Amino acid sequence: MFRDALxxxxxxxxxxxxxxxxxxxxxxxSLVVLLLFAFALDPDRGFLQExxxxxxxxxxxxxxxxxxxxSYALESVDAxxxxxxxxxxxxxxxxxxxxxxxxxxxMALEVGLIIGVRLMYGAxxxxxxxxxxxxxxxxxxxxxxxxxxxxxxxxxxxxxxxLPLLFLPVVAPVMIGGTRAxxxxxxxxxxxxxxxxxxxxxxxxAYVALGMLLFESLLEDx
Amino acid sequence: MDSVITLRGAVSVLGRFPALxxxxxxxxxxxxxxxxxxxxxxxxxxxxxCAGLANLAQGEATILxxxxxxxxxxxxxxxxxxxxxxxxxxxxxxxxxxxxxxRSVGAPTGDVAAALDRVEVASRLxxxxxxxxSAGQRRRAALACLVVRRPEIWLLDEPHTGxxxxxxxxxxxxxxxxxxxxxxxxxxSHEHERSSSLxxxxxxxxxxxxxxxxKPNSDERPNEHPDERPNTHPVDTGQADGAPIAVGxxxxxxx
Numbered sequence: 001m002f003r004d005a006l007x008x009x010x011x012x013x014x015x016x017x018x019x020x021x022x023x024x025x026x027x028x029x030s031l032v033v034l035l036l037f038a039f040a041l042d043p044d045r046g047f048l049q050e051x052x053x054x055x056x057x058x059x060x061x062x063x064x065x066x067x068x069x070x071s072y073a074l075e076s077v078d079a080x081x082x083x084x085x086x087x088x089x090x091x092x093x094x095x096x097x098x099x100x101x102x103x104x105x106x107m108a109l110e111v112g113l114i115i116g117v118r119l120m121y122g123a124x125x126x127x128x129x130x131x132x133x134x135x136x137x138x139x140x141x142x143x144x145x146x147x148x149x150x151x152x153x154x155x156x157x158x159x160x161x162x163l164p165l166l167f168l169p170v171v172a173p174v175m176i177g178g179t180r181a182x183x184x185x186x187x188x189x190x191x192x193x194x195x196x197x198x199x200x201x202x203x204x205x206a207y208v209a210l211g212m213l214l215f216e217s218l219l220e221d222x
Numbered sequence: 223m224d225s226v227i228t229l230r231g232a233v234s235v236l237g238r239f240p241a242l243x244x245x246x247x248x249x250x251x252x253x254x255x256x257x258x259x260x261x262x263x264x265x266x267x268x269x270x271x272c273a274g275l276a277n278l279a280q281g282e283a284t285i286l287x288x289x290x291x292x293x294x295x296x297x298x299x300x301x302x303x304x305x306x307x308x309x310x311x312x313x314x315x316x317x318x319x320x321x322x323x324x325r326s327v328g329a330p331t332g333d334v335a336a337a338l339d340r341v342e343v344a345s346r347l348x349x350x351x352x353x354x355x356s357a358g359q360r361r362r363a364a365l366a367c368l369v370v371r372r373p374e375i376w377l378l379d380e381p382h383t384g385x386x387x388x389x390x391x392x393x394x395x396x397x398x399x400x401x402x403x404x405x406x407x408x409x410x411s412h413e414h415e416r417s418s419s420l421x422x423x424x425x426x427x428x429x430x431x432x433x434x435x436x437k438p439n440s441d442e443r444p445n446e447h448p449d450e451r452p453n454t455h456p457v458d459t460g461q462a463d464g465a466p467i468a469v470g471x472x473x474x475x476x477x
Contacts, residue, residue, distance in 0.1 A: 083309030088299030
């Protein structure tokens with residue numbers, strides 16, 4: 001299973017490196033989202049700083065949506081989805097591989113976004129261990145849920161519009177938990193932050209387990 | 223005879239349309255079965271069913287002893303399917319695409335170059351992204367992906383489409399070599415003359431059911447001697463890592 005996961009993740013990441021879609025399109029998109037918030041709220045820089053955790057996670061959520069859509073777009077060319085099924089790879093391995101590649105891409109985007117909120121919003125970043133654990137656990141949850149719902153929507157003609165509808169409500173707990181933990185880290189109130197981190201960890205574990213169990217039927221029946 | 227494909231009343235539904243409406247079919251090891259029929263007869267669906275890709279709404283399907291759909295993963299690891307699309311990732315190079323398929327069945331790394339050589343993909347193209355290849359070159363790359371897996375059953379849907387004369391001859395040679403090595407092939411084709419020279423038996427599908435079965439180019443009336451089939455035997459052609467690749471099913475990579 002892990003061998004299959006590495007094979008799929010390696011393939012997806014290699015394609016991303018070659019196509020430069022993340023670098024040239026998704027990365028700038030994420031930063032534009034931050035920039036638009038800055039334009040909308042700029043008159044009050046204090047409010048921008050206050051709202052940094054929420055704005056950061058909204059930008060992450062929108063970026064995650066694009067990353068998941070991109071992950072399945074790779075399989076929509078030249079009957080790639082059939083090829084993936086024909087490969088005979090372990091479906092749980094395929095799930096972990098696709099989610100793993102999306103995790104790497106989203107983490108890279110989050111690094112850019114963290115730099116973005118520091119420069120554009122003037123956010124002072126403190127509590128690094130909590131920030132790091134929050135982003136790691138929240139990202140695992142986001143990509144796991146995204147990979148499940150991406151597979152569900154991928155076989156349908158209305159996938160582009162259906163995926164946001166399925167994905168965004170489901171990951172609301174990640175946005176709430178991420179925002180609270182992030183805010184707690186910036187405020188220096190770590191104890192409350194770690195509690196929210198626990199919620200994020202539970203969400204991540206649940207969705208990874210769900211994906212490993214359900215991915216075969218999602219790949220076959222959707 | 224050693225039947226590798228057994229279908230009994232197989233029904234496969236696309237949406238609400240029965241693309242296969244109760245197919246009974248037995249295919250023996252080392253047969254090359256030409257599946258003919260008009261457009262929409264169910265040829266592609268039959269091949270996809272045998273690959274574990276199309277749904278089995280009713281009836282029974284056993285491929286290489288594995289019942290579908292329950293054991294479809296085992297089936298998929300043992301069959302090679304070349305459909306209308308090539309199943310290649312355009313951003314990856316030819317060699318990377320073949321390597322992906324090779325690793326999916328745990329084939330030795332040396333097999334990648336051997337497979338590319340076998341389908342005569344020029345070495346200057348190995349490291350070129352598939353997106354930059356012509357349609358014929360992509361088809362050859364897809365064939366290399368098939369060859370590297372050493373499938374026990376070759377499922378070829380209009381395999382000659384988009385190939386030049388040399389590549390068509392190469393494809394036919396690959397199929398003959400695979401069959402000599404113990405593999406079985408199902409070829410769905412509208413190019414009757416070309417494919418019937420390759421086939422040992424022909425079945426016609428119309429409206430999702432097999433209407434007749436006979437030896438190709440024979441004068442016998444269809445269905446007159448349905449059980450009279452060529453008697454071929456598998457040959458073990460085990461290959462060493464990096465050696466010229468055998469395309470037969472004699473030494474599959476899967477355990």
